[in-house]
Amino acid sequence: MSESNTLSVATHVGDDVQRVDDTAKLTGGAMYASDLVFAGMLHAQVKKSPHARAKIVAINTSKAENLPGVHAVLTGKELDYRIGLYVVDKDILAKGAVRHFGEAVAAVAAESLDIASRAVDLIDVEYEVLPPVLSQLDALDESSPLVHPDLGSYDYVKASFSPQPGTNIPNITKIRKGDIDAGFAEAKWIIEREYTNPSVQHVPLETHVAIVEWKAADEVTIWSSAQSPFTLRDLFCRAFKLPYNKVRVIIPHVGGAFGGKAGIHLEPLLACLSRKAGGRPVKFQATREEEFSLLPCRSALTYRIKTGVGADGRITAQKLLMYWDAGAYADYAVNVTRASAYSAAGPYDIPNAWVDAYTIYTNKPWGTAYRGFGHVEFFWGLERHMELVAQVIGMDPLEFRKKNLLKPGSTTLTGERINEHTGNPLKCLEAAAKAINYGRLTPEEEERQARTGRRIGKGIATLHKAPAMPSFTTTAAVIKMNSDGSVVVNIALTEIGQGTATVVTQMAADRLRFPVSRVKVAVERDTDKDPFDWQTVASKGLLLTGNAVIAACDDLLRQAYSDAAQVLRAQTADLDHDAERIFVKQRPEESVTFAALSIGYVYPNGNGIGGPLIGLGRYTAQGLTSLDKETGQGLPALDWTYGAHGVIAEVDPDTGEYKVIKIASAFDVGKVINPGTMRGQCIGGMIQGLGTAECESYIYDDQGRLLNPSLTDNKILTAKDLPEEIECIAVETPQLDGPFGARGVGEHPMISVAPALANAIHDATGAELTHMPVRFEDVWRAIHNKQPIDTWVTKAPADS
Amino acid sequence: MNDIFKYRAPTSRAELFGLLAAHGEGAKILAGGTDLLVDIRSGLVRPELVINLKKVEDFSDLTWSQSEGLTIGPATTVNDLLHDAKVRDCYPLLADCALTIASHQLRNRATVIGNIVHASPGADMAPGLLCLGARVQIASQRGRREVPLKNFFTGVKRTVLRHDEIVEAIIVPPGTAWSRGSYRKLKRIDGHDLALVSVAVTNKDGAVRVGIGSAAPIPLLIEGLTDQDPADTVVAAARDVIRPISDLRCSKEYREYMIEVFVRRSLEEVR
Amino acid sequence: MWMSVEVNGHIYEREVTEHWTLLRFLREDLELTGTKDGCSAGECGACTVMLNGQAVNACMVLAAEVDGATVETIEAEAANGELSEIQAAFARNYGVQCGYCTAGMVMSVRELLRHNPKPTVAEIKEGIEGNLCRCTGYQQIIEAVLDVSGQVTNETKGGLKYV
Ligand SMILES: Cc1cc2nc3c(=O)[nH]c(=O)nc-3n(C[C@H](O)[C@H](O)[C@H](O)COP(=O)(O)OP(=O)(O)OC[C@H]3O[C@@H](n4cnc5c(N)ncnc54)[C@H](O)[C@@H]3O)c2cc1C
């Protein structure tokens, strides 16, 4: 009972334990929000803007209102609420103006989907179309139209963000470390380049869906595919000024989320429709097309990196300028900016650094959290840059990286000192490089190259990420014993596929010394019944919730021991337990079973003592601070997970077509809790990363209309697109405050896959790629020194 | 599917033709539905009546004879074609084209004729069928007519079909059976995707034909070449007829380049 | 239209909405919600079901078309509360994450194994090409298919490596 969290006896932890939620999912029995139907339920549909920027001159809803079966029609005019995570800048329905293609301008709730669709068609909106600002660099121009002329009047989280009224900038994050001028003065080489990536979609297989019921006396119930029930409730209650105990959020099974379902999305609109429809539940599921622009995406980024390198190959200074395209609303983008700023140099030791990271409004669908939280985007530029710098200074890219990696004693951009427990980026990099035989071609590869006429190249890239979360992020777990001695664990971390329920089962079982079969982790979430958790984001779940679960187990055991001490006429110090019983150490035959204690012990004569055994555990991130607004110094990182990828690619030197032969990735996870689920997370992320690298991107016309809101023209990878070989490697440098020594790895596999791929293509062909995604045509252009295509605004018509 | 329409499934030609004649433009034929239902959902097509032709007797026939060649019926699916031993034997090129269409479960529904009638510039069955000299047999209450496939397409998603007509069969003549053929398709990913460009090349006893997709409003056919022609001549002939555009899938320049590469490589393969 | 269809061994006689797809009919009329809607456009395969013994995208079939036909969905895959061999192999090999693609995946694997009891990796990839999965990266699903077709060897057995 006195074990530290790190050293808890592991019998299930570290083993392949089958997922606890798979039977329901395999048989079709798992209920997702999209599967739910309630008596009296209405269906919502939304009228969307065909323009990127326009004044709303008039909306005529009378025909829709008169359609039989329609119960509520809403426009922005009658809704006086504003929503926003960090900067409160978004109306529930556009009021007076639209700010992006696909924005909601009116909504209907009707008895069937068919009627609702027809009603939406009957709504007439008169627009005065205005020229949109589409590129975030244009939006910085003083002459640019303002996406939010009222920015100065918006509420925002003052501790972390700095909106600039009168501009298109809802946040700037600055980091200052060392003396940047001195650092550049010291440098032998100074290399500056710019790297770009477009907006992309999360593409969870289940689109966003919610059902909301707003009954009399403000009793609100929300069923949603959301990731973060408590944050959803928080934002909802703040927008509508409702007491928290009036609003209940229930999260059934979630069909993938990847950050896109964090925060708040459809719920406020459906709530207003329900209220207007007399309290009937109102359901809406986005179509795949709506998922692209009625709901948010990942922000685009332009990253300018200027690096000074000394004669010995050590980086002396780095100036890092990030221009994040928030789209029309700040949402998570301001925090993506902040989290990316303090990670901006990667796992490298940069003595003198200067980061200015801007979040910029444009007239495009807005950016939100997406697996990696900015790191996929900026590591594209950073790890391409490391490759190009190595090329310029004539050093092997692996050596150059190794020379500059963080090591014990180094400090991060915000001044955090790295120690031997932080994790081992070198081990990850070496493992990934070794797995692809980096730096040479094997005889088989030589032979393959000769046979196919395609060129084989190899690339590596490193990565790191810490959870992006408030310094005081907290969570709780409750563990309740049933009368047969089995337990149910309640947490509010949402199971979105990542395997949380399974690893929590393992950790609880080990901490209690029970078999996993006696532990159930409830999969669905309910803010009325589950203990608080901030959000299911940021790869912080395993560490924070794991620690809370351990504390809850300890609390339950403490109660059980106390009751057992009474029953056995012993002191708790004299007691020990196994899976079934608590017993006196020196006389194990004197024992009482957990089942007998579970809901209060009953003596033979009928007297009862004790009571239901319910353990409570809490855990709050330890020792973190806000960042100084001028220098960015402080302690923002709960833990750093390091990793590296190695990629072998085969490129047709004529056409630019390529294929990934192998990807090998290593992550320092501290401790593997479940090899099977960890490998699943990793491979899933690696392939999602490859998709982002190879083909995914929003494409707009010059009026800001999205041209590819579908899986037809926004391709994601299929099984046929897998590399021939996929290797996933675990490094285990225990995290001192991690449960069983573990740290998170949910987002990391996706980060830096793109630059590893581009570095391999570069190695094969010399193609100097600086824009992601890397389509065949981009490689062809780079090889043949052709002008790159203007990538996120094409001038072509939508239909070809 | 938010648009309301009625559905009928006639079991005879007479009934089918009658429905078509009676409903005119408001009626749409449903074969596999993998184009039609997509178009209805997106609002591109708004039929009043959808007529499933798969219940008409003998419409799923796929037959071969030495005199007639291959006859593909209106309900013949892409997978029917792929699984047919005669097709694999006599027209392996058709199987190569068919295998690049969509995914396995879609190929269980998608018909060969639907692919042609939909008349997308990138329809994967078009370049191969063009090279193989396919003919389109058209039928209606008014009777039958036949047009060579190369005269069937009139524009993007437009053909010579009138509203009351159906394609009753596509006939691939025996003269081109056992051609050497090669099909290349440029996609954005390895998984299922529409053709950014596609090229089929056949060589039958020295006569070379080139079919090209996604390079003009309609699928193109180049005839009159021989396997003695230098590659440059064939490429020049292709360059003469293609009119590619830039769009969100790729640029005109890359389309032109890839067509040329594909023509050269496929030519090499069939020589 | 009035129709009769056999779904998972039960005969249903219903008035169907003629412009509805089979997917809507299954999910909304029959309340068989195991089959999922990921796009309604034939792209994702989440809606894959067996129609007269063949895998099809239920969003690309009109409900009215299945008059007189036999349909099988994920709800019939497990018999008597026991997972089928395919389902059990998915579970053993971590072939499920969020689960939204799972029903369609299982249907496609069933179709594949029916034609080809020992598919190669390339054939497995071809077989599930039409089923998008955003979570797993497909690898463990492919391993599940190798497993259920009795082809797991030390070489094909996937696993996490440690350094
Ligand atoms: C996800 C997805 C991927 C796809 N990928 C590809 C691809 O890679 N390559 C490709 O070429 N296509 C692709 N397609 C398009 C489509 O699957 C094919 O064109 C298919 O062959 C169409 O056949 P169908 O039987 O489904 O046509 P339907 O949709 O039934 O019909 C298509 C059109 O032809 C008409 N029609 C059909 N048969 C007749 C007839 N006998 N007489 C008169 N009119 C008729 C219909 O009225 C309709 O207008 C894809 C479609 C989807 C949804």
Ligand code: FES
């Ligand atoms: S829902 Fe049918 S294929 Fe996506």
Ligand code: FES
């Ligand atoms: S498990 Fe989530 S989409 Fe496949």
